[in-house]
Amino acid sequence: MFSRTSELPSDLRNTGSSERTRTRSEQEENFEFTIVSLTGQTWHFEATSYEERDAWVQVIESQILASLQSCESSKNKSRLTSQTEAMALQSIRSIRGNSQCADCEAQNPDWASLNLGALICIECSGIHRNLGTHLSRVRSLDLDEWPLELIRVMSAIGNELANSVWEANAQGRLKPGPDASREERERWIRAKYEQRLFVASLPCTDLSLGQQLLRATAEEDLRTVVLLVAHGSRQQVNETCGEGDGRNALHLASHKGNVVITQLLIWYGVDLMARDAHGNSAMAYARQANSQECVDTLAQYGCPDERFPLMATPNLSRRNTNRNNSCSSSGSTALI
Ligand SMILES: [Zn+2]
Numbered sequence: 001m002f003s004r005t006s007e008l009p010s011d012l013r014n015t016g017s018s019e020r021t022r023t024r025s026e027q028e029e030n031f032e033f034t035i036v037s038l039t040g041q042t043w044h045f046e047a048t049s050y051e052e053r054d055a056w057v058q059v060i061e062s063q064i065l066a067s068l069q070s071c072e073s074s075k076n077k078s079r080l081t082s083q084t085e086a087m088a089l090q091s092i093r094s095i096r097g098n099s100q101c102a103d104c105e106a107q108n109p110d111w112a113s114l115n116l117g118a119l120i121c122i123e124c125s126g127i128h129r130n131l132g133t134h135l136s137r138v139r140s141l142d143l144d145e146w147p148l149e150l151i152r153v154m155s156a157i158g159n160e161l162a163n164s165v166w167e168a169n170a171q172g173r174l175k176p177g178p179d180a181s182r183e184e185r186e187r188w189i190r191a192k193y194e195q196r197l198f199v200a201s202l203p204c205t206d207l208s209l210g211q212q213l214l215r216a217t218a219e220e221d222l223r224t225v226v227l228l229v230a231h232g233s234r235q236q237v238n239e240t241c242g243e244g245d246g247r248n249a250l251h252l253a254s255h256k257g258n259v260v261i262t263q264l265l266i267w268y269g270v271d272l273m274a275r276d277a278h279g280n281s282a283m284a285y286a287r288q289a290n291s292q293e294c295v296d297t298l299a300q301y302g303c304p305d306e307r308f309p310l311m312a313t314p315n316l317s318r319r320n321t322n323r324n325n326s327c328s329s330s331g332s333t334a335l336i
Contacts, residue, residue: 033057088151089141093119097159102167103189106178112139114150115267116166116193117157117226123182127189135193137267149259149297156222156260165227166192168200199230210239217249217265220258234269246277254282254298257291262298272303281306 031047033056047053092098093108101109101121111125112118114137120128128136139150167175173191176184191197203224205212209232216224229237241247250270253261262282266272275281281304286294299305 035060085146085151088155089146092141092151092154092158095155095158095160097161097163100159101178102159102163103192104176104178104180104185110141112141112154113137114139114153115264116162117153118159118162119154121178124185124189127182127186128193130186131189131193149263149293152293153260153263157226161223161226165200165223165230166196167198170198173198196230200227202227202231208236208239210236213237213249214239214241214247214252217252217258217261218256220256220261222260225261225264229264229268232268237265237268237270238274240274240276244277246275248274248282250274250282251276251280251285254285254291254294255289257286257289257294259291259293259297262286262294266297266301272298272301279306 031049031053033045033047033053035043035045045056047056092112098109098119100107101124102113102116102118103120103124106121106123109119109121109124111120111122111128113120113125113128116136119141120138125138125140128138139146173188176188180188202209203212207215209228213225213228213232213236216228238248241252247255248270250262250265250272251274253265272282281298283295283298283303283305286298
């Protein structure tokens with residue numbers, strides 16, 4: 001429960017002998033006391049006076065009590081957390097499309113691809129692992145821990161939305177069934193996520209993919225964000241609102257306090273160190289938005305946390321006539 005060497009002062013000395021046979025009066029005469037651990041270990045100490053011995057016994061007993069109470073409260077906490085987590089995971093299973101594996105339609109899939117926001121069966125999960133984490137981050141619904149931001153992502157996407165992006169056009173190819181061979185599954189999964197053969201088309205627009213991503217993020221249009229990151233390169237994910245502004249999509253997602261898009265952007269390679277034209281990292285925007293979830297997620301990935309006061313960002317629609325700058329299209333990106 002506690003260590004005698006760290007808890008006791010040097011003027012108390014361990015008697016170092018078995019005191020079991022000593023009477024209480026003898027121990028009192030010697031100002032001794034004994035600590036017995038739950039495992040039966042004993043430690044014997046001797047103080048220099050009754051007062052000192054009684055003071056030590058009182059301090060140690062209160063420490064034992066505090067320690068026991070702390071253990072009990074942390075047990076309750078984790079139990080509550082796991083109950084909440086179990087309920088959240090159950091609700092993820094009930095999202096549209098999630099009763100079947102996103103890739104082979106096996107019933108009741110128990111594995112998740114985090115960045116895809118989809119549930120998959122154990123056979124398909126093995127193939128997803130082989131794709132690499134840049135394409136699919138696999139996690140077990142039952143065996144792994146589920147921090148809040150991951151639950152948020154899985155709750156927000158789901159198999160139906162994910163497949164509306166990743167499997168929009170199967171080009172006449174037949175999806176493997178639950179009994180498909182590993183080779184059949186692998187061919188399908190690699191065509192779907194690695195070669196991106198079935199991905200839905202990009203919207204018809206003159207805007208670059210990066211500018212579309214900025215707009216979709218500012219508008220918190222999750223499906224479009226999923227579609228754009230499915231098509232996009234790291235460079236496109238890191239486009240900014242232009243010179244004089246400097247915000248990337250992560251700044252915009254953090255400003256919205258949108259932990260789902262924040263997390264997705266991080267997985268798809270957005271630069272966490274990027275600063276806007278005023279030197280602000282995404283963390284400053286998350287703090288301004290009072291989004292503890294975004295703050296925690298950004299901190300987890302090392303986003304810098306200097307607290308510069310956020311400056312008003314110029315209204316780009318007045319200043320910038322460049323059609324490729326989409327930030328002005330959304331008033332929601334303006335600060336203060
Ligand atoms: Zn499957």
